Every structure is written in C-alpha cells, then in structure tokens.
Amino acid sequence: MEYDYYPGCTLKNKASHLDICARKAAEKLGAAMTEIPEWQCCGGVYPMAGNETAQKLPAVRALNEAKSRGRDLLCVCSACYHVLKSVNYDMANNATVITKANTYLENDPWYKGETRVLHYLEMLRDDIGFEKVKKCVEKPLTGKKIASYYGCLLLRPSKIMKFDNPENPSVMESLIKALGGEPVIDPFRNECCGGYVSAEDTELTEKKVRDIVESVKAHGGEMIVTACPLCMYNLKKYGDLPVKYFTELICEAFGIEVLEDD
Amino acid sequence: MTENEEKKLCAEALIISGVKPEKCMKCGKCSGACPSYDEMEYHPHQFVDMVSKGQIKKLMESASIYKCLSCFVCVERCPRNVMPANIIEAVRALQERPQGTDRLTPDEVKNILDDDTPQQLLMAAFRKYSR
Ligand code: SF4
Numbered sequence: 293m294e295y296d297y298y299p300g301c302t303l304k305n306k307a308s309h310l311d312i313c314a315r316k317a318a319e320k321l322g323a324a325m326t327e328i329p330e331w332q333c334c335g336g337v338y339p340m341a342g343n344e345t346a347q348k349l350p351a352v353r354a355l356n357e358a359k360s361r362g363r364d365l366l367c368v369c370s371a372c373y374h375v376l377k378s379v380n381y382d383m384a385n386n387a388t389v390i391t392k393a394n395t396y397l398e399n400d401p402w403y404k405g406e407t408r409v410l411h412y413l414e415m416l417r418d419d420i421g422f423e424k425v426k427k428c429v430e431k432p433l434t435g436k437k438i439a440s441y442y443g444c445l446l447l448r449p450s451k452i453m454k455f456d457n458p459e460n461p462s463v464m465e466s467l468i469k470a471l472g473g474e475p476v477i478d479p480f481r482n483e484c485c486g487g488y489v490s491a492e493d494t495e496l497t498e499k500k501v502r503d504i505v506e507s508v509k510a511h512g513g514e515m516i517v518t519a520c521p522l523c524m525y526n527l528k529k530y531g532d533l534p535v536k537y538f539t540e541l542i543c544e545a546f547g548i549e550v551l552e553d554d
Numbered sequence: 555m556t557e558n559e560e561k562k563l564c565a566e567a568l569i570i571s572g573v574k575p576e577k578c579m580k581c582g583k584c585s586g587a588c589p590s591y592d593e594m595e596y597h598p599h600q601f602v603d604m605v606s607k608g609q610i611k612k613l614m615e616s617a618s619i620y621k622c623l624s625c626f627v628c629v630e631r632c633p634r635n636v637m638p639a640n641i642i643e644a645v646r647a648l649q650e651r652p653q654g655t656d657r658l659t660p661d662e663v664k665n666i667l668d669d670d671t672p673q674q675l676l677m678a679a680f681r682k683y684s685r
C-alpha cells in the first residue's frame with residue numbers, strides 16, 4: 293500500500309512524535325508514506341467564509357499533487373485532515389471555488405475533488421484492518437484503561453468528514469482494543485476542548501478541558517489519546533491526566549522505541 | 555451605522571456564509587447543543603434570526619462572536635442544514651475586516667507563546683482573529 297502523505301507544520305515541529313510514530317508504525321504495517329513535495333501549511337482552520345478562496349489554495353495544491361501521482365492523500369493531524377477534506381468537498385461541489393482556484397493555479401486539467409483524503413485511523417480501519425494491527429503487537433497494553441478523545445475536527449460536519457459516527461464514534465476504541473488495551477467510553481469524547489480560543493480566553497478553555505478530564509476520570513480512564521496537536525496542548529495545559537498521541541500508543545504496543553528528542 | 559449600511563452588511567454576511575436563514579424553523583437545537591451557550595449573549599439561532607432581520611450591529615459589537623469555538627456542533631445538529639457557525643464566522647469576518655481592527659497582531663503573539671504552543675494554534679488564531 294502506497295500513500296501520499298501531508299504532514300503539516302505542527303507535525304514537523306511541536307508534534308513531531310505524532311509524525312515520527314506514524315511513519316515507524318506504517319513501516320511495520322507495510323504501508324509506504326511518501327511525503328508530497330513542497331507542501332504548504334493548510335492554515336490550521338478551514339476558511340469558512342465563502343469569499344476566502346485564496347486561503348484554500350495550499351490545500352488545493354496538495355490535493356492536485358496527489359491526484360497527479362494517482363495516490364490517496366494521507367493525514368495524521370486532525371486539523372490538516374479537516375481542512376484538506378473540507379476544501380476537497382468545495383472542489384467537488386462549489387462551482388465558484390472550483391473555477392477561482394483552478395483558474396488562479398492554472399491547473400490543466402482542472403482539479404475537481406478527485407483525490408481521496410484519508411486519515412491514518414481510516415487507513416488502519418479501512419485499508420489495513422485491525423486484525424493486521426493486532427498481529428504486529430509485541431507489547432500489548434494489557435490492563436491499561438484508555439479514553440479516546442476525538443474532539444471536533446475529525447467528526448464534524450459529518451456530511452463532509454464522513455469519518456465515523458459523529459455521536460458515537462468507534463475507530464479509536466477499535467484501535468485500543470487491537471493494541472490489547474481497555475477502551476474507556478467517555479461521553480465528552482466528541483466535545484470541544486476550546487480549540488483556538490485558548491489563544492485568548494484561557495478561562496473558557498480551562499472549563500472545557502476540566503469537563504472532559506473529570507468525565508474521563510469518573511469513567512475510570514487513566515490516560516487520554518488524541519490525534520490533534522491543539523487538543524493535546526489544551527488537555528495537557530489544563531488537565532491532569534497523561535495524554536498521548538494515538539501513534540505513540542501504537543509504537544508502544546508494537547515495541548518500537550522512540551526517543552524523547554527524536 | 556445607518557439602517558441602510560446595516561442592511562448591506564447583513565446581505566454580505568449571508569453571501570459570504572452561504573446561509574439561507576429562511577430555511578431555519580427556529581427549533582433551537584443549534585443553541586441547545588452549543589458548548590459556549592452559557593458564555594454567549596447572542597446564541598447561534600439568534601445570529602441566524604437577527605442577520606435575516608437586518609440587525610447585525612449588535613452582533614458585531616458583542617463578545618459572543620469570540621465565544622464561538624467553531625466546533626461545528628450546531629451545523630451537525632441542525633435538521634435543516636442552516637449552518638449557524640458559518641454566519642457567526644461571517645459576522646466576525648465583517649467585524650475584523652476594516653483596517654486596524656485585528657484582534658490579534660503579530661506583536662501580541664509573544665503573549666500567547668509558551669514552550670509547547672503548537673504551530674496549529676498560532677495559524678488558527680491568526681486566521682480567526684485577523685483578516
Ligand atoms: S460552532 Fe460555535 S456556535 Fe456552533 S455549536 Fe460550536 S461554539 Fe456554538
């Protein structure tokens with residue numbers, strides 16, 4: 293299995309473990325991730341206002357690059373996934389965005405949303421399968437009570453993301469099971485952590501994080517896993533439970549060593 | 555702001571958000587599910603209603619536009635596909651558009667930086683707080 297890979301800025305910097313662990317685990321699973329050349333930052337949030345076509349161009353470039361190589365475009369970061377998938381939806385459905393973006397980028401032929409954008413978790417579930425994941429486990433996470441935290445970006449709006457059931461997702465729980473751990477179902481797993489508002493309203497973010505972390509504890513969770521660097525930041529800053537990226541968890545169970553300053 | 559100017563801004567908010575307020579049946583599901591409900595003076599369904607009635611000034615001046623987390627819960631729950639979050643975003647964009655109204659300037663970035671601040675937060679904050 294071969295994928296074009298869009299890492300995004302945060303995975304090249306503060307969330308380097310999310311990236312490194314994803315690559316190492318993919319190697320063991322027999323999936324090849326090729327970083328696409330000269331990708332640009334997705335912008336962190338999807339430009340929701342309809343007049344912001346320029347802000348969508350970096351995503352369109354990446355999508356078109358993957359199309360030209362005939363590959364699916366893989367993301368590991370929740371935010372990049374959300375932005376690329378939302379822009380891809382526009383490029384398939386919004387005539388104004390399709391015309392403006394293709395004209396500006398001088399695409400020939402025009403890009404019209406052909407690329408399949410998929411998240412690493414979808415790759416595990418739909419392409420590789422959790423049975424195969426299970427076979428790669430060398431140090432099962434036996435007895436570990438782990439809560440999945442999905443947040444917003446992977447799930448909503450479900451009409452566009454089509455990632456999982458937005459009210460009752462299961463892909464991360466399936467992963468935890470495959471790794472030998474015990475998934476904890478916490479009702480706040482698809483609630484917002486405060487997101488970018490933590491840049492200016494720490495009180496609001498703190499409240500949101502406290503609700504999430506207290507709920508995880510009340511349900512017996514000892515650790516939280518996430519796919520989003522901003523969720524990770526907020527949960528760690530305002531919460532008091534260990535938080536890991538889902539790819540770190542995979543490497544731990546696969547017996548793949550990752551050094552602290554890798 | 556004259557009444558006419560206000561009407562013009564409302565029309566613009568509808569265009570850039572793509573929201574068709576006539577689809578709204580005022581069920582309140584969006585506001586009922588909003589995680590920032592308690593923090594807001596005006597709630598998601600009121601944004602839809604007020605913009606359709608030509609009343610955008612109060613919304614632009616309200617702190618409510620900065621309480622929206624863009625979590626898309628209101629979009630997800632709306633049975634009529636109205637997309638309230640998009641109209642809140644449009645009101646915010648119109649508020650920040652004139653020169654010198656940026657909520658976050660490059661000079662202020664250092665105030666939100668710590669050792670762990672992810673690039674994602676900086677990019678998102680710039681996109682949400684300055685135009
Ligand atoms: S997107 Fe904004 S308005 Fe809509 S539910 Fe989330 S916080 Fe509330």
Ligand code: SF4
Nearest residue numbers: 578579581582584632
């Ligand atoms: S959920 Fe939709 S239809 Fe109901 S009040 Fe909100 S915007 Fe209107």
